[in-house]
Amino acid sequence: MGFLAGRDVLVAGAGVTGRSAAEALLAAGAAVTVTDGSADRLAALEPLLPGVALAPGLTAPPAGVELVVTSPGWRPDSPLLVAAQAAGVEVIGEVELAWRMGLELADPPAWLAVTGTNGKTTTVGMLESILRAAGIDAVACGNVGLPVVDALLAGHRALAVELSSFQLHWSPSVRPAAGVLLNLAEDHLDWHGSFEEYAAAKAGVLSGEVAVAGVDDSRVAALLSVSPAAAHVGFTLGAPEDGQLGVVDGRLVDRAFGADAVLADVAEVRPAGPPGVADALAAAALARAHGVSPEAVRRGLRDFRPGAHRAEVVAEAGGVTYVNDSKATNPHAAIASLRSHESVVWVAGGLLKGASVDDLVRAEGHRLRGAVLIGADRGVIADALARHAPSVPVTVLAPEGGADAGGADAGMAEAVRAARSLARPGDAVVLAPAAASIDMFADYAHRGRAFAEAVLELVGETGHRRS
Template sequence: MVLESLAGKRVLVTGGRVTGRAVVPVLLDLGARVTVADSDSGELERCAALGAETVVISELDAAAVSEFALVVTSPGFRPDASPLDAAAAAGVPIWGDVELAWRVDRAGVYGPPRTWAVVTGTNGKTTTTSMLELILRADGRRAVACGNIGVPVADALRNVEQADVLAIELSSFQLFWAPSVRPDAGVVVNIAEDHLDWHGSMDAYVEAKLRAVSGRIGVVGLDDPIAGTLLPRASAEKTFGFTAETSGPGRIGVEAGHLVDRVFADGELLADVADIEPSGPAGLQDALAAASVARAVGVSAGAVADGLRGFRVGPHRAAVVRELGGVVFVDDSKATNPHAARSSILAHDRVVWLAGGLLKGAVVDDLVRDVASRLIAAVVFGRDADQIAGALARHAPDVPVVRVLSGDDADVVDDTDVTDGDEVMRRVVREAASRALPGSAVLLAPSTASFDQFRDYGHRGDSFAAAALALTAGDLAGHTR
């Protein structure tokens, strides 16, 4: 399938939300006849306003799907989703939105091809990509952060004046559906169990991530137990790693409190560790990853320092919501898997941990074992709360655990079912506050997805912040119960 052949052909777009609405204009620019399939009538109306035909996805049968020349899918659709399964059986090509954007960019549809700087990993993708965008701009590049970070790649391309370098955050889903992408530079920051329910196995998840290091230069995080083993499997023309340990030849690392480049220079200083936000091991890893990709696309050392110095952490990423009576309330709702939650908890000495939601096939036993000594209490909630409570019972039996669950559980806070996410969070925060001591942190680091009770992780974090800000000193330990 080549782009030129799409003129006059029927193309099916599965999913009419942000990604779907981004690819519709691109396909129309190519002369295709576009049909969008979704289950939400409101989303279909928005796509129709862009010039697409629409269909309710449940009304698509295998025969109907086989009539299309191409399917462009939103990344959340699994390969066994009915329209995609039917397309594969009929031999209809299936591209993700990033695959389409790559082919459009390489073909020069919207001007000269951009430089693609790709960031992936289980955790830290958004922080790393945001750091990278600032570094690129500090170097005078016309750069934009896009992909999984909020702006679809297709939108970034259609705005011809917007960027010549794309700092692209890609999820494992997006990479799975983008087999042709060969970035100018790409990094795998880290890898831990996540989205195994979608990919089917850890091996398949890792294989998707490896596509980020299949282009000109591939970078991996050497300190991560899994990512650190990937250099021999990376198919990039040139590969190297970064580490928070002392750098050596062929690495970007840390020496005497500075990020140091021994890949593209012989010991050139890139940035002062003290200037990096967020502070701590996770922030340092993200900064190293961003600096590595920036250097791989020719950014100066001074721009790395300037970009990192100007970076400030975004909302829901270990953001301090308030301090009350010597207790800090920290919103790390973006910690949507155990690996992210581990880094978040280890940044504090004493923690009342708020955890719960959808584990997506991950387990939390290793996480609980690693952080048990930091926990003074835990409040669990959401669909997989019992799994988290079970891990705490096995590996941290002395840590008090409170469950905010349905009324038929013996350990519930009260005798009513709680289904509204905001009410759940109000109760969770009150329970946590009543167990927090001066010098401790009440930490929302759920290690789960949020979709069982909240719209997204942002809604969950906002709900936590609102609940924390509503507390008074009388809600803290020593004043209640």
């Protein structure tokens, strides 16, 4: 890539994103240095990236560095990034790097981007499925796992890009062909500093040619109304107006890209329930903006299967259903999860990242049979329950009886046993943590596996696994 050839670039972070960025920069002819706080992570890169200089623990860019490419988790107030910007060195993310590299291609792929507090991964998965049903060489990438720069260099013709608020913060010039903002609620306030800054980062997805937004959320609708995009499209769980997608008589209907075009039956959408339908409408809107037919939308939604740890029914035993929604990593996602059940024993807790759970408990406390709380911020959730749902029985697992004593998996097994003791026939025991996992687990997938394994061991021969 011409703009990178010969430039001295520093990559901040030696994880998956940092490695992919470094590989792409090397291939483009840049001189690359990688820094990370972990000497072990850097050492693991050495045999994989010959020609890259490794510099552990940098707090300022070395002399001569012209560009810093940061991994998304690095906060803006990280000493290295602050020092780089103070020295006049531009700091961008891997997504921004991929965008700039794509601009130099003779025929760049279409970017169809998704962000929001909840539902991003389901939506990009649906979008990928729809695009492929239309015969388009498409791939889901970004925050979903595959770095965007890898998807770009692989030559795919359409990118279903999941973007976190972190990635959007470090991507000032990304202008997708179509982008959707699904919803907004408090999340990552410890990283952004305020809800306003978090929302402003998310709104960056609406800066391309077609802006799509969930207009049932008043804050999202307001951001859509001021978007610089040439076309504004809303989606709603109600009947759509002109320029919107929505639901009419149990069907997903498009009144933005076609005259009452029927896209699918609500009953065909998985995961079932309002959050899944909203995600399907968002994915359909992006696909329709890219010229995909209603028939391909329907095929793609029929073919789609939700990813692991998103509202998975693990087992049923004694009239109790056990649901793994470990991917509900913030209060907004947990609300959507709890609303799928009439009576719930809620397994929750972890790192709240500065978010409040008061609104969640006020809105959903009536459906709680009980709550079992784990993780670093279990006390915060317990206090909210005491304030807003004082009649709900709450079990707070003390550190000595949970993960700190016998490991994260043992702590989850204790939580599942406690939840079963609270449950009655007809209830659902739902892992919807409303919080991040890394205080106890490697990631949300590890947390979900621990829950599923504990459930299956507990129910034994009395229950059956659901697929």
